[in-house]
Amino acid sequence: MTEMTTDGPCGSHFGPAVYSYSREQAIEDGVLVDLSQSAEWKEAGFKFPGAMTRAAWEQTIEAGGKWEEQEGETVLVLPRGQDMNGRLWDVMTMLKHGIHSAPGSTDRVHFQVKVSGKLVRLWSLIGPGDTAEPVITIMLEGED
Numbered sequence: 359m360t361e362m363t364t365d366g367p368c369g370s371h372f373g374p375a376v377y378s379y380s381r382e383q384a385i386e387d388g389v390l391v392d393l394s395q396s397a398e399w400k401e402a403g404f405k406f407p408g409a410m411t412r413a414a415w416e417q418t419i420e421a422g423g424k425w426e427e428q429e430g431e432t433v434l435v436l437p438r439g440q441d442m443n444g445r446l447w448d449v450m451t452m453l454k455h456g457i458h459s460a461p462g463s464t465d466r467v468h469f470q471v472k473v474s475g476k477l478v479r480l481w482s483l484i485g486p487g488d489t490a491e492p493v494i495t496i497m498l499e500g501e502d
Contacts (some may be wrong), residue, residue: 359435361458372383372481374445377491380488381409381487381488382488384409385409388412389411389412389456389458390409390410390412390495391409391411391412391415391419392407393408393409393410393450393496394407394408394409394410394447396446396448397434397443398443398446398450399446399450400401402447402450402454402496403454404450405492406484406491406492406494407487407491407493408493408494408495408496409493409494409496409498410436410449410493410495410496410497410502411498413494413497413498413501414478414480414497414498414501417473417498418445418448418449418471418473418477418478418480419442419445419446419449420434421439421473421474421476421478421496422436422437422473422474423435423436423437424496425441437474439476445473448471449471449480449496452469452470452471452480453467453469453480453482453494453496456468456469456482457482464484465481465483465484465485466481466482466498467481468481469482476496479497479498479499480496480497480498480499481492481496481497481499482495482496482497482499483497484487
């Protein structure tokens with residue numbers, strides 16, 4: 359009979375992780391965009407840290423815009439009087455609506471937001487962060 363041990367994080371069958379990529383590293387690398395520090399995230403009343411994948415950010419917040427130097431700082435210029443804060447608020451509002459309309463208890467919420475006439479399908483996952491604290495991640499449909 360073979361003795362089974364659980365000395366590695368995945369048990370003895372797999373051994374210890376060879377490499378892991380933390381959420382903090384993903385934010386530092388720009389793979390994830392940290393939303394937690396934005397006034398919109400705080401005003402929307404989210405209690406857990408939140409981030410958005412770079413692809414979701416580009417298709418919702420940056421869509422149709424361009425980064426320009428203005429008065430010594432780089433700002434996102436969006437079409438037709440839109441601004442980054444308004445788009446962030448739209449995404450967060452639709453996420454909150456999705457959370458409140460989700461049936462039962464779930465860790466995943468699917469929602470959508472219209473950006474410059476285009477419907478962008480998103481989903482969010484609440485799961486453990488780098489130190490097992492709850493965190494929210496917003497992604498495009500099809501991303502994981």
